[in-house]
Amino acid sequence: MSQKDIAIVFDCGATNVRVIAMDKCGKQIASHSLPNETDEDPHYPGGRIWDLDKLWQKLASAARHVTSEIDCNRIAGTTVTTFGVDGAFVDDQGELLYPVISWQCERTKPIMANIEKYIPLSELYKASGVFPYAFNTINKMIWFRENRPDVLENAHRFLFIPSLLINKLSGAFKNDATMMGTAMMADLKSRKMSPKILKAIGVENELFGEIGEPGSQAGTLSEHAASETGLPKDTPVFLAGHDTQFAIYGSGAKLNQPVLSSGTWEILMARSKTFKASEFALEKKITTEADAEAGIYNIGQNWLGSGVLEWFSRQFYSEYCGDELYRNMIENAEQEQPGARGIIVDPAFYDDGYGSEGGMIKGLTINTSRGQIYRAFLEGLAYRLREGLEALETAGSFKAESIICVGGGSKNKLWNQLRADVCKVPLQLIDQKETTVLGASMFVFKGAGFFNSLAEARNQIDYNPQLVEPSINTEVYEGYYQNYLKLRSGKE
Structure with missing residues (x-):
């Protein structure tokens, strides 16, 4: 019986998307990447979006390359890591109600410049800890409130982009704490969304669902995702999230x-x-x-x-x-x-x-x-x-x-x-170059029970x-x- 000692990490970056198979010691067993780019928003001239279906097809294609080169019986689990702040509203079937607005889109600049219309900047910063960048998630929430309230009213969930891809893999609707922490809408100490900030901008907490911790299991790979990626059906799917946090952890x-x-x-x-x-x-x-x-x-x-x-x-x-x-x-x-x-x-x-x-x-x-x-x-x-x-x-x-x-x-x-x-x-x-993927793989191995602790996983590197x-x-x-x-x- 094969030892389940490989983690599959879907890594979605702004310039490239990759799938990497990493073993328990931090060695890359297989990898494949494809270029990534934004598209113009069909609903907002000059706006920039991520085409989620295009992202998924690229990642699925990369996964098929990787799974063709490894023994899939060794896969302990899989996860997704991406850039921060971006996400989208979905219905109860996981279908987008509006495309994923990219952090590169400039429509939110005037919102951040006038944020005090909703909440004093000093209070917002003190509550969230996040610097007031124009691309922060809070500004997209306000943009929808001001320009497309119908999207908010019909939404089942707001999923950050790793969770949109985890939904593609498993059907789960679950956000993670590291992406929440980039939004400028969270209470970092409680690792939950901030009721004070959400109230100020008129957004319901239920839209984000229960916030999960990295390494917790979101679900298992669906039959459809298995056929598209080459990963075995029912492979455990774990939460990861914002690439920066996993790069830091993976660096040791x-x-x-x-x-x-x-x-x-x-x-x-x-x-x-x-x-x-x-x-x-x-x-x-x-x-x-x-x-x-x-x-x-x-x-x-x-x-x-x-x-x-x-x-x-x-x-x-x-x-x-x-x-x-x-x-x-x-x-x-x-x-x-x-x-x-x-x-x-x-x-x-x-x-x-x-x-x-x-x-x-x-x-x-x-x-x-x-x-x-x-x-x-x-x-x-x-x-x-x-x-x-x-x-x-x-x-x-x-x-x-x-x-x-x-x-x-x-x-x-x-x-x-x-x-x-x-x-x-x-x-x-350090010799380890892919620290984001390395860090995310540690949480997969810990979540799958291969290691008893994250420290034990880190000590293998x-x-x-x-x-x-x-x-x-x-x-x-x-x-x-x-x-x-x-x-x-x-x-x-």
């Missing part, structure tokens, strides 16, 4: 050990026993979410990371692509001295819908080279990391001894060294940590960092 982070998930977005978060949604935290754009484990909070900041560098490469290195592109950019930047000859970059090249005025490049001259500008971009993002780290340390009352760095951005050796130098702490790299220590340039960067802060604050 201890309490108060910051984790930098470095991709299109840089997400810096630390697992903490406490959080304070104070005026300081709001000013510093700190957001708090529900950790994958009950009783723990993830306090953090996020900003555009590799997305900024991708913009730079398109403008300045358009003749290169792939590995050649990054090799040339890094080689050019390595030839430059710290400080990039006076060029300073504020990398806030994103309008977050709440006061961001975009990025800035200062210090260009007629002799400036693109290598200098690229180095300035890497340094600017390293300064932004230190700024975020200092804010988290203050908000969480801890002092970081190292930063775990995961994601695509952790492959850039020069950037890693600059981060360590600027932040004055070691950067810890060989992270093989490698430290990037700060170099002798640490003090050199102190003055440059102060100049960056002045640029950010508008004093120069």
Whole structure:
């Protein structure tokens, strides 16, 4: 009889959807991915949505590839993880009453800007802990209240996007705590929706149903889903949820050990026993979410990371692509001295819908080279990391001894060294690259009874940590960092 030692994780990202088979030791047995993109909302010109049927067909196709390469008798269970905040209203058959509005849609910007029409921002932030981004779920709820009240009136449930896909797998209507924690409508301490916030925006708590914990079983794979995915019928389906929380857990982070998930977005978060949604935290754009484990909070900041560098490469290195592109950019930047000859970059090249005025490049001259500008971009993002780290340390009352760095951005050796130098702490790299899927798989194995505890599941993983220590340039960067802060604050 086969040991049930494989977890199947459906991982839906903004640019790719993937299905990965992970064994108990964190080894990928099989994987398949397909590109993902938003579509225009047929009901709202210029709006952006996720086509749920298209997502499902891609994930089902990826699953068929994966299940064709493994022994399906070894599958312990399956789960789904995705980006936060997005979801949709469904009827009692699981049919959408309106498409899934994407976090990339701009229709909610004016709602967040005028949120005090419903509830004072200070009270909303204090109650939820979530920073007031325009894409937060609360703004979509208000949009429906103001523009499509019929959808609210006819809805059986609001399901966050992982739960929409879990419904496709099993027919279950169940949300999880980690997605709830991204909505700006929750009470993080009780891990339930906030009655105060829901009352303020005129939404009934019953729409969200009972909130489940990651690793709890939502149902079993239906016959129809089995035929579409290749997974065995009646495979246990477990709750997971927001990809960030599972990436943090999968990284092996201890309490108060910051984790930098470095991709299109840089997400810096630390697992903490406490959080304070104070005026300081709001000013510093700190957001708090529900950790994958009950009783723990993830306090953090996020900003555009590799997305900024991708913009730079398109403008300045358009003749290169792939590995050649990054090799040339890094080689050019390595030839430059710290400080990039006076060029300073504020990398806030994103309008977050709440006061961001975009990025800035200062210090260009007629002799400036693109290598200098690229180095300035890497340094600017390293300064932004230190700024975020200092804010988290203050908000969480801890002092970081190292930063775990995961994601695509952790492959850039020069950037890693600059981060360590600027932040004055070691950067810890790990062998495990797919920490979101790894973390989610641990909850599957725990839920299936393969491990007695999450700690036991984590102890099976060989992270093989490698430290990037700060170099002798640490003090050199102190003055440059102060100049960056002045640029950010508008004093120069």
